[in-house]
Amino acid sequence: MAKLTVFYDFHEERIQPFLMALRFRPIELDFSKTSLYVPIRAPFQQLRMEEIPDLEVGITVLLEDLIVNPAHPDCIGISLSRIKQRHLALLHDLPNIQQLWIRMSDIEEVLQMDIRSLYSWSSE
Numbered sequence: 001m002a003k004l005t006v007f008y009d010f011h012e013e014r015i016q017p018f019l020m021a022l023r024f025r026p027i028e029l030d031f032s033k034t035s036l037y038v039p040i041r042a043p044f045q046q047l048r049m050e051e052i053p054d055l056e057v058g059i060t061v062l063l064e065d066l067i068v069n070p071a072h073p074d075c076i077g078i079s080l081s082r083i084k085q086r087h088l089a090l091l092h093d094l095p096n097i098q099q100l101w102i103r104m105s106d107i108e109e110v111l112q113m114d115i116r117s118l119y120s121w122s123s124e
Contacts (some may be wrong), residue, residue, distance in 0.1 A: 001027070004044040006104070007052060018049060019056070019108065022100040030092045032085045035067065037075040040107070058099030059083055066102070066110040076107050 004023040009018045022038060029036075067077035084094065 002100075005047060006044050007047050009049040009051050009060065015048075017104045018103045019052075020044075020104060021052075022102070024098045024100075026098060027095055029097055029100070030095075031080050032119070034079070034081045035069075036078045036080055037069070037072045038078065040111075041074060058101050059087065059097055059099065061100050061102040061106075062086075063103075063106040063109060066106060068110055071113050076102075076111065078102075 001023045005021040005023065006017045007019040007021065008015045010016075011018070061078055061083065065079045065082045067079055069075070070078050077101065083100075087094065
């Protein structure tokens, strides 16, 4: 399964979760599947926005790519088929993609809940 990283930035005078990154091993992200479900309470690495690696290639998951499925209540779904359709010109490069980027505000909107409290910054 992907390594989940949450990037934080200052917002309203405190550190808030801003961006979730899902990092996959080479060829682990399978675009032949229609969807992928990610547990939102999974262990994750915390980093500040300035720690985003410059050279990491990835695809941004848009709000319309996110799905909710009652069969997966503790997960956020990602429509891999929508991403694949949107990136038809990059089909030959898709097997090399090892990272997906998701805005925390998009996850909250789809789930219709405040998940940022689940991802409070900890200094441990």
